[in-house]
Amino acid sequence: MTLNTGCRKPGPALLVALSFFAFRFLNAQVVPNAAWRTIHTPHFSVHFTPPVEMAARRAAIYTERAYAKLASRLVAPRGPIDLVVADNVDYSNGSTTPFPSNRIIIYTHPALDTPSLRFYDDWLELVITHELTHTFQLDRAGGWWGAAQKVFGRAVLLFPNFYQPAWVLEGLATYEESAVTGTGRVQSSYERMLLAADLTGGGLPRLDEWNLTTSRYPGGELAYAYGSLFFDYLERRRPGGVRDYVERASRAPIPFLLNRAASRSFGVSFSQAWRDWRDSLARGAHDAPPPLPMWRDLTAGGRVALFPRWADSASLILTVSDGESATHAQRTNAGGVTRALGRRNSVDAGSVRADGAIVFAQLDRVDPYRIYSDLYLEVRGESHRLTHRARLSQPDVRADGEIVAIQTVAGSARLVRVSRDGVRVTPLSEAALDTAFTEPRWSPRGDRIAVTRWTRGGYADVVIVDSLGTVQRALTHDRAFDASPSWSPDGRLVFFSSDRDGVNELYMVALDAERGTLASEPRLLARATTGAFQPSLSPDGRTLAAVRYAADGYHAGTAPFDSAHARPVPIAPALDPPPLEPVASSDAPAAPYSPWSSLVPRYWLPLIGQTSNARATVGAITSGRDIVGRHAYIAQALFDLRGDEHEGSLSYRYAGFGQPYFDIGAAQRWDRTGIDSGRTRIGDLRRRGRLIDASLTVERPRFRTFSYLSVGGELEQREYSTQPSSLLRRLSSSFYRSRPQYRSLVVNTGWSNAQRPALAISLEDGVALSLSGRLRWIAADSAYRSNAVTAALNAYKSLDVGGFAHHVLALRAAGAYASGRIPGDYSVGGSSGEIVTIAPGITTGGRRAFFVRGFPPDAKTGTRVVSGSAEYRAPLVRPDRGLGLLPIFLSRTSVALFADAGAASDASFGRDSWIASAGAELNLDAALQFDYPYRIRLGVAAPVVDHSDYATRKASVYVLFGSSF
Numbered sequence: 001m002t003l004n005t006g007c008r009k010p011g012p013a014l015l016v017a018l019s020f021f022a023f024r025f026l027n028a029q030v031v032p033n034a035a036w037r038t039i040h041t042p043h044f045s046v047h048f049t050p051p052v053e054m055a056a057r058r059a060a061i062y063t064e065r066a067y068a069k070l071a072s073r074l075v076a077p078r079g080p081i082d083l084v085v086a087d088n089v090d091y092s093n094g095s096t097t098p099f100p101s102n103r104i105i106i107y108t109h110p111a112l113d114t115p116s117l118r119f120y121d122d123w124l125e126l127v128i129t130h131e132l133t134h135t136f137q138l139d140r141a142g143g144w145w146g147a148a149q150k151v152f153g154r155a156v157l158l159f160p161n162f163y164q165p166a167w168v169l170e171g172l173a174t175y176e177e178s179a180v181t182g183t184g185r186v187q188s189s190y191e192r193m194l195l196a197a198d199l200t201g202g203g204l205p206r207l208d209e210w211n212l213t214t215s216r217y218p219g220g221e222l223a224y225a226y227g228s229l230f231f232d233y234l235e236r237r238r239p240g241g242v243r244d245y246v247e248r249a250s251r252a253p254i255p256f257l258l259n260r261a262a263s264r265s266f267g268v269s270f271s272q273a274w275r276d277w278r279d280s281l282a283r284g285a286h287d288a289p290p291p292l293p294m295w296r297d298l299t300a301g302g303r304v305a306l307f308p309r310w311a312d313s314a315s316l317i318l319t320v321s322d323g324e325s326a327t328h329a330q331r332t333n334a335g336g337v338t339r340a341l342g343r344r345n346s347v348d349a350g351s352v353r354a355d356g357a358i359v360f361a362q363l364d365r366v367d368p369y370r371i372y373s374d375l376y377l378e379v380r381g382e383s384h385r386l387t388h389r390a391r392l393s394q395p396d397v398r399a400d401g402e403i404v405a406i407q408t409v410a411g412s413a414r415l416v417r418v419s420r421d422g423v424r425v426t427p428l429s430e431a432a433l434d435t436a437f438t439e440p441r442w443s444p445r446g447d448r449i450a451v452t453r454w455t456r457g458g459y460a461d462v463v464i465v466d467s468l469g470t471v472q473r474a475l476t477h478d479r480a481f482d483a484s485p486s487w488s489p490d491g492r493l494v495f496f497s498s499d500r501d502g503v504n505e506l507y508m509v510a511l512d513a514e515r516g517t518l519a520s521e522p523r524l525l526a527r528a529t530t531g532a533f534q535p536s537l538s539p540d541g542r543t544l545a546a547v548r549y550a551a552d553g554y555h556a557g558t559a560p561f562d563s564a565h566a567r568p569v570p571i572a573p574a575l576d577p578p579p580l581e582p583v584a585s586s587d588a589p590a591a592p593y594s595p596w597s598s599l600v601p602r603y604w605l606p607l608i609g610q611t612s613n614a615r616a617t618v619g620a621i622t623s624g625r626d627i628v629g630r631h632a633y634i635a636q637a638l639f640d641l642r643g644d645e646h647e648g649s650l651s652y653r654y655a656g657f658g659q660p661y662f663d664i665g666a667a668q669r670w671d672r673t674g675i676d677s678g679r680t681r682i683g684d685l686r687r688r689g690r691l692i693d694a695s696l697t698v699e700r701p702r703f704r705t706f707s708y709l710s711v712g713g714e715l716e717q718r719e720y721s722t723q724p725s726s727l728l729r730r731l732s733s734s735f736y737r738s739r740p741q742y743r744s745l746v747v748n749t750g751w752s753n754a755q756r757p758a759l760a761i762s763l764e765d766g767v768a769l770s771l772s773g774r775l776r777w778i779a780a781d782s783a784y785r786s787n788a789v790t791a792a793l794n795a796y797k798s799l800d801v802g803g804f805a806h807h808v809l810a811l812r813a814a815g816a817y818a819s820g821r822i823p824g825d826y827s828v829g830g831s832s833g834e835i836v837t838i839a840p841g842i843t844t845g846g847r848r849a850f851f852v853r854g855f856p857p858d859a860k861t862g863t864r865v866v867s868g869s870a871e872y873r874a875p876l877v878r879p880d881r882g883l884g885l886l887p888i889f890l891s892r893t894s895v896a897l898f899a900d901a902g903a904a905s906d907a908s909f910g911r912d913s914w915i916a917s918a919g920a921e922l923n924l925d926a927a928l929q930f931d932y933p934y935r936i937r938l939g940v941a942a943p944v945v946d947h948s949d950y951a952t953r954k955a956s957v958y959v960l961f962g963s964s965f
Helices: 018-022 050-071 123-138 143-152 166-181 189-200 221-237 241-250 258-266 270-282
Strands: 002-004 037-040 044-048 081-086 094-097 103-107 304-312 315-321 328-333 338-343 350-352 358-365 371-379 382-385 392-397 403-409 412-418 425-427 435-442 448-455 459-466 471-474 483-487 493-498 505-510 523-526 532-537 543-550 553-560 605-610 616-625 631-640 647-654 661-677 680-701 706-723 741-752 766-778 781-799 807-820 826-828 836-839 842-844 860-862 864-875 888-905 914-928 932-946 956-961
Touching (some): 050 081, 081 123, 123 166, 166 221, 189 543, 221 270, 258 270, 304 532, 315 350, 403 435, 493 532, 605 631, 616 647, 826 864
Parallel strands (some): 044 081
Antiparallel strands (some): 358 371, 403 412, 661 680, 680 706, 706 741, 741 766, 766 781, 826 860, 836 842, 914 932
16 A cells, blocks of 8 residues: 555645734834833823833823814724834834724824924824824724624724725825814925925826825825825815715725715715816916026936035035935035945935044834934945944034934934044933924034924924033024024024925025124025925035925935025914913823733634545634734634544744744644555545644844844644544554654744835845754654755845836745655745735745746655746836726836746756746736735746656746745
8 A cells, every 4th residue: 555645635725824914013113021001091091111101191191182182073983092102213103003902003203304294283192193093084894894893803804994095094194183283294384395396297196196105206105195185175175074984984885985985975076076176276386496596406316315415615415315226325516426425224414524424324223123313424435333222313513523413312302412433422402392303503613503493382493502502592483394404604694494484495594693693584595386405505605505396306406605685584374373282191000011901802703724635614713912012822723514624723922022032833734645555546544733833033123134043843743544444554654553743943044135225126236045944853763853954045136227226137046955764855846926915814825945937836846956046127117006996006017037947856966857947027016905015926937947747838827926036
């Protein structure tokens, strides 16, 4: 009797999707091992760490105020809401999810360094109102959605407003942030600037172009800006329509029929309303003249070219992110000739030291949970770190090398001095929730600092402080955002940008050099239809550099400096200060954080699978995660209603150490193999496997590199049976009656430094290395031992040969070796993509280590395998369009020509061990369900060397998700 391995039946149809679904939220930037504490209010549990307790207590008041105001405008959500107040990242943001319960995370970093978010009376109030609006909208579930939730609980698939496009979700929340607070983006000049730039640059983008995945600048901000302005237009057209739309959308049987709900709520479809809105705006559009007379652009790529600083009277240092290359600094002369300098992780200011070195700031990860900004020094193209975890940004260097910068501290941004070597950081202002600073600049003599000071109530004013931090003079005092101050070479003029008349423009103010008093009121240098920023006068006093905004982004340029036509401009009436509610803080007692109540399962979903002999199985899946991500689990079970082949799994991750992660899992599964007697199949050998595994994982994520190490063990017990049962005694080997127990030690590690600019079609200019090893043995017999090692190396090189992105040459080499009494086989063949989770527990696609496209997955098998691939990837076009209001968006397209080869053997790689193929793929970078990005690959592959163990087609066509490698 022989075991017919070629007739082996598959396992369950529904595979366990542990890593993606249950643990993907652990990537949120919250520190799970921090000393979290909790205070409770009538509707919220507010979680915080001790450094931000003052901000959290103020947030507890703001949440209840915002809740009351939103409840008068929208229908209130169900049950309590968890709010996490965090201070572990040096950027401004927040996030909201209704799954598995209503949860909000806000970051306390003030938004002064984010142009679109600068207009607010209080940052905590603004971000809480925005995120709480998401909760009010996403929690709603009526009609059959509500009925389904009564049965299945808060399953992520059963929240109908999750299916809305981002311009509805984010646009509505951005609209409400302004409607409730009287500030925010609808009231600011930034979104009006985007609108004006598009009107003068070719027209408003269509509804289907307001997509989070668009490659059009400013990217996902289109959804926020146009979505909010559009809802503002709709609500003014029919008051109460927003509330009605949220309710209708939350009970619509098909959530993608946006126009139907809009027509009933606003009296007009979204599509028609957009046309009406576009036409009304176009009537008032006009050309955008340059921001200054005789203006000359120095950058042509658009997107981001910011922070012009003079290196000398003939050249500027800029921070540039053009989408095609990684963010970098560049030196640009008056003729527009540029020279790339060092790479940057983020867009921030760089300041030229007297010896030509550049002091700059950039973000970086310091661990998996914290992203901080620090100072660096670039000398002759080499960068050196000046500070570590100091949370410093926006540096400016004095002639003697002393640095002034902004430091993020517990919900505020204070002014600090930093020594030349970065060792000493001296605060020049207090850290206070009601005061923050941004964009400091030394005076030419180095005895004063011009800086923007924000105070509660929305006052962002240019002030002059001395070198010890004492405020000498406020140059402005209004609710406009007066920003980016800089000095004339003689110290008599201060330049800044301001949106005091509704558009961000360039101003100057004269000082009395002897008394330090104002010699004139702020005066406008020139009109700017779409916005001008960051003025800087050359060392010879002849040329003014600045940045202008256009439809394709920011452009740096220069113009001759002439103050003859500068004139005062009155403050726009819209910036008059409204009455502020008094500052208040919750005095509720704080208790240590407890994760247990948030870990209770809040949903379940049914599963359908099959046994090893294709009988139907039914079961369920659930998962949970606590508020700050210390614990996460996913469990599923499938029951064989007509037999005993029950299957199930449980996986749990503990992140309470911070690092390493601790993972443990248990599973039971069945498979079977046919038993032959000669040419006749006489029965089946069934195998039940019970597996327990545990591992510790350490990650080192950085903006430019990523590395990891995982060490774990596995214990598997196998039990064999036959159908009919009498066959077990007739098998020649007693092994199948021994209930063997396998033990394994597993090590995985990897490192990568590949990069991917915004417009890139592929990873570029780097390598990715992975290595794994396994030692396996049977507990009762040390002779049954095996070793296995697998390694892979991917390499990417960009080629600047035209198109909207770089062409890329991508290479891959992989190999594996197994030895011992129970080595196991590797397979060569098939195609490789990415695992896509369709629903909890349901996945499609998968990554293959030894793929050769055009062949079946097991075309060659053996204990020794090698494979390699070469691809030439080239950009095609950027449609950046959807199909009306259908839930699909096509961002970019590209093509790849490839050649694959691989071999498998139990001994040496002879001629008959090899297979090889060639082909081409069309890559579609698309967004499905409106805004969720996927790469869809349409490919054709043909064998060129065919020693497959199975019959192979002359050519095969396939569709896959994700990149090949």
